[in-house]
Amino acid sequence: MTTPTPGLLPLRPELAGEEPYGAPQLDVPVLLNVNENPYPPSDDVVATIAADVAAAARGLNRYPDREALALRGDLAAYLGQESGVALAPEQIWAANGSNEVMLHLLQAFGGPGRTVVSFAPTYSMYPEYARDTHTRWVAGRRSEDFTIDAGHAVDVIEREQPSVILLTSPNNPTGTALPLPVVEAVLAAAARVTVPDAPDGAGAVVVVDEAYAEFRRAGTPSALELLADHPNLAVTRTMSKAFGAAGLRLGYLAASARLVDALRVVRLPYHLSAITQAAARAALKHTGALRTQVASLRDERDALVDWLRAQGLDVAETDANFVLFGRFDDRRALWQGLLDRGVLIREVGPPGWLRVSVGTPEETARFKEALTETLKELR
Numbered sequence: 001m002t003t004p005t006p007g008l009l010p011l012r013p014e015l016a017g018e019e020p021y022g023a024p025q026l027d028v029p030v031l032l033n034v035n036e037n038p039y040p041p042s043d044d045v046v047a048t049i050a051a052d053v054a055a056a057a058r059g060l061n062r063y064p065d066r067e068a069l070a071l072r073g074d075l076a077a078y079l080g081q082e083s084g085v086a087l088a089p090e091q092i093w094a095a096n097g098s099n100e101v102m103l104h105l106l107q108a109f110g111g112p113g114r115t116v117v118s119f120a121p122t123y124s125m126y127p128e129y130a131r132d133t134h135t136r137w138v139a140g141r142r143s144e145d146f147t148i149d150a151g152h153a154v155d156v157i158e159r160e161q162p163s164v165i166l167l168t169s170p171n172n173p174t175g176t177a178l179p180l181p182v183v184e185a186v187l188a189a190a191a192r193v194t195v196p197d198a199p200d201g202a203g204a205v206v207v208v209d210e211a212y213a214e215f216r217r218a219g220t221p222s223a224l225e226l227l228a229d230h231p232n233l234a235v236t237r238t239m240s241k242a243f244g245a246a247g248l249r250l251g252y253l254a255a256s257a258r259l260v261d262a263l264r265v266v267r268l269p270y271h272l273s274a275i276t277q278a279a280a281r282a283a284l285k286h287t288g289a290l291r292t293q294v295a296s297l298r299d300e301r302d303a304l305v306d307w308l309r310a311q312g313l314d315v316a317e318t319d320a321n322f323v324l325f326g327r328f329d330d331r332r333a334l335w336q337g338l339l340d341r342g343v344l345i346r347e348v349g350p351p352g353w354l355r356v357s358v359g360t361p362e363e364t365a366r367f368k369e370a371l372t373e374t375l376k377e378l379r
């Protein structure tokens with residue numbers, strides 16, 4: 001018998017000393033650190049959300065539609081307009097942010113004795129989903145220009161035999177979009193994987209995280225185009241970025257109906273509140289205005305890339321609403337110099353690089369001014 005020690009908890013050993021994930025939430029005039037849309041919802045959008053949420057509130061004594069089928073239908077229609085790919089509501093899954101969608105994917109297809117493979121540098125939450133679902137995390141590497149070499153990807157998949165392969169396009173924090181032939185090479189290797197405790201021939205699931213897809217440049221395709229031929233492919237999206245609804249917490253994916261059915265098994269009952277479903281459906285009624293706004297953010301991004309290059313800085317090619325730029329011997333000093341001038345960006349990614357989100361023209365002007373002053377000061 002051991003003597004009980006007050007204050008001790010039976011914490012899982014892999015969680016000991018771990019900090020909760022999250023960028024600093026500081027009260028600063030110019031927030032360019034978490035890739036949000038800088039524009040708040042318009043009065044029209046706010047009015048529709050308020051009316052539809054009020055209607056939903058009248059039914060709050062009842063649990064919500066746990067299948068969220070009307071919302072999934074609206075999301076299918078939106079993806080059809082956005083990418084030209086026809087999808088049925090049963091091919092869409094939705095949850096509280098694409099964070100939760102990704103967790104569902106690993107709960108269903110990862111787990112003890114299984115492996116998830118991704119390619120770094122990439123989104124820093126992925127290893128945490130792996131840890132929380134007892135899935136082994138393996139990171140292959142991205143090339144110097146942050147693309148993924150198809151040969152390397154296939155080697156890693158053949159060596160590790162993962163049950164889930166996670167590709168990010170456009171990638172965070174680098175902004176890099178993947179050409180479809182790379183995704184196709186990964187899909188072919190995934191189909192040959194032998195997954196522990198899975199039926200013979202099941203192959204691995206390939207997830208393409210397209211959180212930033214709406215910001216991709218003309219001619220850059222979406223992996224949605226590959227869905228019809230690949231039942232083990234899932235393409236995740238979010239309303240947190242282009243939609244300007246990070247506070248809503250609504251992420252979703254498109255996949256085969258069979259893959260979606262597997263996610264329905266692991267979700268909590270009624271995981272999407274009636275309020276969330278109503279607000280998301282209301283926001284989806286306004287996609288026309290959204291398209292104009294996204295186009296102007298893309299232009300703003302391209303102009304920012306040109307300006308940073310004109311300052312003699314290295315800038316990663318970007319199809320997202322942020323820019324990775326460098327390289328700095330002491331990136332912390334630069335980050336701090338900007339913060340001292342009221343501009344918060346993100347110290348993230350490979351050593352020497354910093355990431356800035358695309359803001360309004362006024363915010364970008366403040367960023368440029370603060371960067372010019374700080375670089376002068378540090379030189």
Ligand SMILES: Cc1ncc(COP(=O)(O)O)c(C=O)c1O
Binds near residue numbers: 035251
């Ligand atoms: C690549 C990537 N995927 C997913 C997410 C999570 O987004 P959500 O707000 O939908 O949970 C982010 C957020 O920054 C991201 O950068």
